[in-house]
Amino acid sequence: MSARSNILNKLRTGLAGSIPRPDDFDERLVTEPWQYAPEDRVMRLRNLMEAVHTEVHQVRSDDWPEKVAAILAERELGNLLHAPATVHGQQLAVHWEQSGSHVQLLAYDRPVEEWKEELFWQVDASITGTVGAIAATGSLVLWPDRHEPRLMSLLPPLHIALLKASEIEDNLYAMMQRQNWSAGLPTNLLLVSGPSKTADIEQVLAYGAHGPKELVVLILEDA
Amino acid sequence: MSQRIPVTELTGGFRDRAEVALADGQLRTNFRTAMDSLMKKRADAFPDEEEREGLRELGNRIKARALSRLPDLLEQLEAKLTDNGVQVHWAETTEQANEIVHGIIQARQGTQVVKGKSMVSEEMEMNDYLAERGVECLESDMGEYIVQLDGEKPSHIIMPAIHKNRYQVARLFHDKLGVDETDDVNELIQIGRRTLRRKFMEADVGVSGVNFAIAETGTLLLVENEGNGRMSTTAPPVHVAVTGIEKVVENLRDVVPLLSLLTRSALGQPITTYVNLISGPRKADELDGPEEVHLVLLDNGRSGAFADAQMRQTLNCIRCGACMNHCPVYTRVGGHTYGEVYPGPIGKIVTPHMVGLHQVPDHPSASSLCGACGEVCPVKIPIPELLQRLRQENVKSPAEGPKVKDGGAKYSRKERLIWRFWRTLNSTPALYRLFLWGATRFRKLTPKHVGPWTQNHTAPVPAKRSLHDLAREHLARNGGQ
Ligand code: SF4
Numbered sequence: 001m002s003a004r005s006n007i008l009n010k011l012r013t014g015l016a017g018s019i020p021r022p023d024d025f026d027e028r029l030v031t032e033p034w035q036y037a038p039e040d041r042v043m044r045l046r047n048l049m050e051a052v053h054t055e056v057h058q059v060r061s062d063d064w065p066e067k068v069a070a071i072l073a074e075r076e077l078g079n080l081l082h083a084p085a086t087v088h089g090q091q092l093a094v095h096w097e098q099s100g101s102h103v104q105l106l107a108y109d110r111p112v113e114e115w116k117e118e119l120f121w122q123v124d125a126s127i128t129g130t131v132g133a134i135a136a137t138g139s140l141v142l143w144p145d146r147h148e149p150r151l152m153s154l155l156p157p158l159h160i161a162l163l164k165a166s167e168i169e170d171n172l173y174a175m176m177q178r179q180n181w182s183a184g185l186p187t188n189l190l191l192v193s194g195p196s197k198t199a200d201i202e203q204v205l206a207y208g209a210h211g212p213k214e215l216v217v218l219i220l221e222d223a
Numbered sequence: 224m225s226q227r228i229p230v231t232e233l234t235g236g237f238r239d240r241a242e243v244a245l246a247d248g249q250l251r252t253n254f255r256t257a258m259d260s261l262m263k264k265r266a267d268a269f270p271d272e273e274e275r276e277g278l279r280e281l282g283n284r285i286k287a288r289a290l291s292r293l294p295d296l297l298e299q300l301e302a303k304l305t306d307n308g309v310q311v312h313w314a315e316t317t318e319q320a321n322e323i324v325h326g327i328i329q330a331r332q333g334t335q336v337v338k339g340k341s342m343v344s345e346e347m348e349m350n351d352y353l354a355e356r357g358v359e360c361l362e363s364d365m366g367e368y369i370v371q372l373d374g375e376k377p378s379h380i381i382m383p384a385i386h387k388n389r390y391q392v393a394r395l396f397h398d399k400l401g402v403d404e405t406d407d408v409n410e411l412i413q414i415g416r417r418t419l420r421r422k423f424m425e426a427d428v429g430v431s432g433v434n435f436a437i438a439e440t441g442t443l444l445l446v447e448n449e450g451n452g453r454m455s456t457t458a459p460p461v462h463v464a465v466t467g468i469e470k471v472v473e474n475l476r477d478v479v480p481l482l483s484l485l486t487r488s489a490l491g492q493p494i495t496t497y498v499n500l501i502s503g504p505r506k507a508d509e510l511d512g513p514e515e516v517h518l519v520l521l522d523n524g525r526s527g528a529f530a531d532a533q534m535r536q537t538l539n540c541i542r543c544g545a546c547m548n549h550c551p552v553y554t555r556v557g558g559h560t561y562g563e564v565y566p567g568p569i570g571k572i573v574t575p576h577m578v579g580l581h582q583v584p585d586h587p588s589a590s591s592l593c594g595a596c597g598e599v600c601p602v603k604i605p606i607p608e609l610l611q612r613l614r615q616e617n618v619k620s621p622a623e624g625p626k627v628k629d630g631g632a633k634y635s636r637k638e639r640l641i642w643r644f645w646r647t648l649n650s651t652p653a654l655y656r657l658f659l660w661g662a663t664r665f666r667k668l669t670p671k672h673v674g675p676w677t678q679n680h681t682a683p684v685p686a687k688r689s690l691h692d693l694a695r696e697h698l699a700r701n702g703g704q
Contacts, residue, residue, distance in 0.1 A: 003522075004313040007468065010526035011294040014535070021288040023473070029277045030479045048493065112458075112511040120424045137483075137494035149511040150457045154450060173479045182475050185440055187505065187512055188457070191498035196450035198412060199490075200366035200382060202389050203257055206412040209365060210419065211450025211497070 027173060034136035034171035041135045041168050042219060048138025052194035053207050055216040058165075061223045065095035068127060068160060071216055072103050079104040081126035081156060083147040088129055088162055108149050119151065125158035132167035134175055134191070140217065141175060142190040150188050159212040161192070164223040237585040240560040250386055254557050257385045261548040264491025265599070282484045283603040285477045286539040293529070296438045296471045297520065303441025307503035309516045317347040320465060320521045324349060324430070327463055327517055328358055333427030337419075339447065339455035340364040341432030342380055342542060343465045343521055345564045346577065349430070360430070361422050363451040365415050372399050378558030380565060381489050381544040386557055419451070429455035429513070433466035434541070435481060436518070439474035442502045443518065446486060446495040453499050462501075462513040468520050469529075469538035481541060484601035488543040524576040524628060531626055533612060537572045539602040544569075546596035546606060552589055561586070568596035572609045579629030580617055587613035659689045 001009075036044055046056045059067050072080060083089040084107050096105055106123060131143045140161050144150040153159050169175040172191075176182070181189075196211030207213055244250055269275040289296060301311045314320035324347075328336065336353060338344060338360055350371065353360040362371040366383035370376065373395050377383030384392070389406050397404040402414050423429075431452055435444040443464050445452050456462045472478060486492045505512035528534045547553040547567025558566035563574045563583060571586040580587075587610050596606040617633045619625035648654055662669075666685045673682055 002313070003315045003319055006315055007313055007520075007522045007526055008294045008297065010522075011297075011468075011529055014526065014530040015291070015294070018291065021284070021291040023288060024284060025476065026277075026281060027476070029274075029281050030483070033271065033274050052496070108510060110510065113460075116424055120420060139494055139498070146508050146510060149509060150453075151511045154453050154457065171479075172482070173476065176475060176479070182439060185442055185500060185502045187501070187503040187509065189500040189502070190453075191494065192496065193494050193498075194496050196448070197496055198365045198449045200364070200369070200384055200449075201387075201392050201408050201411055202253075203260055203382070203385075204389070204408040206409045208416065209412060209449035209451065210363070210416060210423075210454055 030173045031171055036135050036170055041170065042165055042221075044135040045133055045138055045168055046219075048135075049194060049215075049217060052138070052197070053215075054138075054194050055214065056219065057216070058219045058221050061220045064162065064218050064220060065092050066099075067218060068092065069095070069099065069101055069103070071158075071160065072125060075125075075158065077103065077124040077158065079106050079122075079124050081106045081108060081123050081152060083108065083128065083152075085147045086129060088127075089147070092127065108147075108152055112149070112151060119155055123156045125160060126152050126156040127160040127162065128153050130161050130163045130167070131179065132169060132175060133163050134170075134172055135168055136171040137191075137193060139172075139191040139193040141179075142192055143186050144188050144190070145186065150190075153190070153192065154211050157208065157212055158214045158216065159195075160216045160218065163217055163219050165219050165221045166223060237560060237562065237583070237589055240562060241556045241589075244556045244560045249388070250557055251555065253386050253388055254554050257379075257382065258548050258554045261382075261491070261544075265488055265545060265548070266491075268487040268491040268493065278480050278484055279601055279603050281480045282541075282601050283539065285472060285481060286541075286602050289472050289477070290469070290529070290535060290538055292473070293468070293471070296473060297468060299438040300436055300441060300471050303438065304518060305441075307441045309441065309443075309503060309518055312517060312519045313522075314519055315522045317521070317523050320347050320519050320523075321349060321352040323519050324463055324465065325353060325356060325358070327461065327515075328353070328428050331427055331461055333461070334358055335422070335426045336360040336428045336430055337363045337422050337426040337455050337459065338367075339429070339431035339445070339452035340367055340383075341430065341465055342564065343432055343467055344430060345377065346521070346523060347465065349465075361419075361426075363419050363422065363455055364447075365412060365449060365451075368415055368419065369395065372396075376559065376564075378566065379544060379547065380542055380567075380569075386559070423451075423454040423458045426455075426459040428461040428463060429457075429459040430463050430465065431456050433464050433470050433518070434485065435478045436466060436471045437473075437475055437478060438471055440502060442475070442500050444478055444482075445499040445501070446482070446497070447499070448490075448492075448496040450497060453497055456499065456501060457512055460513055461515045461517070462504075463517045463519065464501075465519045465521060468522055468525055469540070481602075485541050485543050488545040488599065488601040524578075527628055528573070528576040534572075534576070534609065534627065536604050537569075537576070537609065539604050540569055540573065541602055542569070543601055545599045545601065549595040549599050551591060551593060551595070556589075568606045568610075569604075572604070572606055572613065575613060575616075575627050575629070577628075580613070580625075580627060580632035581629040584617065584632040587617050659691065663687060663689055663692075 128148045130140045132141045195215040196209045197207045198209040199205050312323045350360045362368045369384040378386040393404045433443045504516040553567040592607045616625045616627040616630040619631045625631045662685045
């Protein structure tokens with residue numbers, strides 16, 4: 001007998017004579033305490049994210065690349081990983097060209113194996129999109145794909161995320177429903193709620209454990 | 224400021240270890256400080272009692288529902304994961320689970336493994352198993368890394384290195400990694416970051432645990448703050464997740480309340496920095512992520528607990544650690560005193576099913592039954608009730624057929640005889656009177672030392688006259704008014 005059938009048999013014997021419990025999930029318990037007026041939603045998200053060391057800026061959809069340039073200049077960074085095939089990636093590239101920026105634009109355009117050393121140690125910053133955010137917990141929703149692979153938001157010490165104000169949902173439940181997650185998830189879906197951190201030594205909070213040391217969120221107010 | 228404090232030795236039984244731990248002032252300060260702060264954080268994270276209780280009730284129902292269909296859900300999970308390209312393995316014992324993991328590593332000719340935090344892999348003692356076979360298995364959670372570097376075991380399921388202070392970590396890093404000693408926590412973390420990043424890059428296989436396995440979509444959900452979990456599950460070419468069979472939930476929406484309960488109860492956070500939902504290996508057109516993803520489902524005594532409707536509730540556990548943070552015993556003796564993978568109240572109710580009561584005979588009674596654990600448990604496991612049940616199972620005679628693994632570990636015929644005598648004494652008036660007569664006359668003869676009681680108390684001595692006597696006299700004098 002295989003381990004599988006042994007385990008399942010034991011469990012079935014344990015259940016003999018009992019009936020499955022009904023599904024009485026009460027969605028009000030996970031939605032009602034976490035609802036916000038549209039004008040408060042951004043503020044709630046902002047407050048929660050700032051409380052965990054995230055830098056948040058409210059910008060316009062035509063001037064955000066400038067903000068990105070300023071953020072990089074402030075930190076004197078040398079390069080930025082972006083996704084050239086996305087709309088925001090192209091917008092960024094256009095601005096870069098017009099402004100003659102010295103910050104090198106990198107693209108995640110080959111499998112990780114082909115540039116692991118560089119990707120792990122030499123990329124200063126990255127910029128990715130998001131598919132929304134959750135006001136209740138101060139979380140971004142990332143949906144990595146071919147253009148913005150999983151490691152793009154994890155390896156560089158600075159991660160800049162673009163968020164459309166209109167895509168902020170009240171709570172996780174609402175987000176799942178609106179995007180119909182049950183119908184199909186990407187290989188890796190992420191909720192990101194700040195830069196990487198740890199409190200494993202004496203419960204003292206330290207940022208930049210293994211992932212980004214800094215997270216900057218640009219909220220596009222008119223998008 | 225770099226004093227070296229002796230770490231509690233993992234020898235002897237619970238009582239011996241407790242004595243050592245209780246005498247260790249530094250250890251007690253480290254735990255007291257940490258537990259006080261974790262309790263406050265949890266309380267602050269649930270400001271609204273009604274909201275909290277509603278959510279706990281919902282959490283309990285979700286887990287109860289999942290368990291009421293456990294075999295079906297496991298099959299559904301397996302089918303969905305397989306569709307998604309994840310390979311599912313089943314293991315009845317930790318030995319089998321280790322063999323499976325080792326087999327996967329061997330197939331890739333792997334020699335280096337990085338591990339995100341996983342209590343199930345601790346159950347398996349995977350690090351040792353792989354080390355014996357020439358595979359380096361490195362912990363990557365900062366706390367786990369510290370503990371592993373010092374050749375220790377975790378002392379808390381969420382905060383593995385909570386028994387150490389910064390000076391102890393500084394000295395450890397200095398000794399083992401050859402870095403300058405620093406008591407700056409940020410600097411210490413950066414040392415860990417640099418060392419481990421290289422390991423993430425080089426590792427052949429990443430191992431992780433699972434917080435929730437979602438049957439509906441075939442998804443493994445992991446929570447963490449550090450990013451080491453994402454690293455371990457994303458950077459190496461192979462990801463192996465190991466988990467207990469109780470972690471499966473029916474659908475995606477079920478994790479909404481469970482996730483909130485978990486992070487708020489554990490750390491007082493509305494959510495962890497990362498919630499990582501993995502639903503498959505790298506697709507043909509993707510540029511990163513593991514090429515292979517495996518899930519190992521481990522039983523290790525869980526089906527035994529499942530067979531008993533009352534004990535089944537131990538499988539509700541979402542491993543938040545709140546019960547230990549609120550436990551007056553745990554706070555004083557620390558995690559290592561329990562001598563097993565899961566310490567504290569949760570350890571006391573799950574460990575017997577895994578290793579048998581013979582190995583942990585003192586666990587069920589190392590509790591004041593104050594009830595704090597049951598009160599804070601986010602999925603409403605009645606821990607004190609289960610401890611009482613285990614106490615009963617622990618003293619059952621073979622003829623009474625104990626229902627828990629190695630039940631009757633503390634059965635003693637002598638104790639049984641004494642209790643039987645005590646019952647007869649109290650239910651036979653003539654005998655009782657005779658006993659009273661003797662006890663009051665020869666009161667001076669009662670023993671001065673009666674076990675642990677007289678460590679902190681003076682031995683009880685019967686009064687000169689019994690209450691019965693006095694009452695009779697009083698009634699005679701006052702004519703029963
Ligand atoms: S028993 Fe309850 S309180 Fe303890 S770790 Fe499990 S879920 Fe948390």
